[in-house]
């Protein structure tokens with residue numbers, strides 16, 4: 001049925017070994033037609049339209065979304081004084097595409113809703129202009145491969161779900177106002193668009209548009225990517241949306257078999273199940289039945305482990321009980337003691353009554369997740385996780401670890417009955433905050449321990465080759481290296497130095513493997529880790 005409705009879209013997908021098929025509960029889904037490899041790009045597409053975030057507008061080129069550099073700073077448009085461009089070329093392209101229409105109309109932003117309204121208004125204008133131009137161009141000329149991709153995009157956009165009957169009256173009222181404003185603009189009036197269509201377009205943006213991120217995964221803009229919008233959600237996705245400027249890549253983070261659905265996550269999956277359920281229902285109108293959300297066994301056990309989401313109160317001056325406990329344990333963490341207590345090859349004695357503090361928790365998880373860090377000298381022992389494994393081997397071990405951790409007692413309870421659980425989202429959020437503070441103070445041994453603790457938590461939350469893990473592994477390697485240098489400067493015993501050297505070497509290897517799968521080898525993360533490897537190896541040679 002869809003092949004008849006959208007011939008160009010189907011041809012576009014099939015040329016990339018993908019298919020769009022009907023699905024009873026999700027409407028449609030994208031499946032693989034052939035085995036596809038982890039690390040490969042399933043599909044790459046340009047946006048129908050894009051808008052920079054107001055907070056990022058002065059930091060990125062408003063056309064290609066690249067950051068300015070010291071050598072080539074961004075130039076501000078002299079007329080509107082609010083848009084920035086990296087080159088004359090980008091300015092000219094933006095001028096032709098949309099900037100000529102909005103150059104005088106930059107608005108002062110107030111609250112979040114107003115900010116979103118201004119972005120929706122710009123997005124609507126830009127989508128209308130792009131569609132009108134594309135239609136004219138396609139009917140007038142011979143079809144090149146670019147035109148065919150554009151036909152596929154237009155077909156995809158015209159069939160995107162809008163859920164307009166389910167949207168709240170408040171949102172629909174806001175959309176009506178935006179549509180009225182846009183329709184009054186002379187350059188839109190001249191396009192002769194159907195006013196009823198505008199409301200549907202705005203509803204489509206609401207449940208289909210993407211947040212565009214930079215290399216560090218920080219949000220910098222919003223984009224309408226009709227082909228990317230055909231991918232459904234999972235809280236345990238096998239693909240991610242990444243950006244090079246405004247070009248979107250749906251990159252596989254797991255091998256995918258023929259017939260298997262390709263999914264991405266619409267929300268950050270580092271939230272509790274109840275939070276994710278609420279967010280997905282409010283904005284996308286569905287109940288997720290992915291492996292993490294559908295039961296309390298298998299992947300469902302991870303949610304039981306993490307507990308409820310937790311946001312820090314930014315005004316809080318006094319460290320909380322969780323923060324105090326965490327930092328006490330981070331300070332007293334002794335690597336040599338730990339390896340003496342649990343020598344290579346021994347089972348970590350996780351018996352009830354053997355309380356689970358942070359170092360022991362990380363050590364225990366580490367022996368499961370990264371055995372080579374502990375058993376580097378024992379051939380064969382280190383090959384479980386740091387070399388690519390079929391995903392069920394890795395996932396089964398992670399699940400076993402989660403189940404066993406859930407059965408152990410937590411160590412500390414405050415006078416006001418606050419409980420410290422090493423594995424909860426609350427502790428993870430606290431650890432992230434503490435890590436920033438420790439790094440700012442150049443306290444690298446502490447930072448390196450916090451990094452390892454956060455890594456263990458991330459391994460429960462994100463699939464093994466997720467970009468967040470790749471970026472974090474680069475940080476783990478850098479923190480371990482800085483800790484080694486700092487400890488050498490202040491005096492370190494030979495045995496501990498050897499442990500650290502092995503650690504740094506292994507973290508570098510893990511980070512390289514993960515970065516090359518998630519981002520490829522032409523990006524700043526890869527360069528960063530290669531530079532660190534070079535510095536580390538040179539230092540080892542000099543010794």
Ligand SMILES: C[S@@+](CC[C@H](N)C(=O)[O-])C[C@H]1O[C@@H](n2cnc3c(N)ncnc32)[C@H](O)[C@@H]1O
Nearest residue numbers: 026027028161207208229230231232233284286
């Ligand atoms: C961006 S679209 C995804 C493509 C969509 N399935 C289609 O056929 O156009 C988002 C919408 O797809 C549906 N959807 C996405 N992921 C889903 C899931 N895991 N379970 C059920 N419905 C899902 C929801 O209706 C959601 O609002």
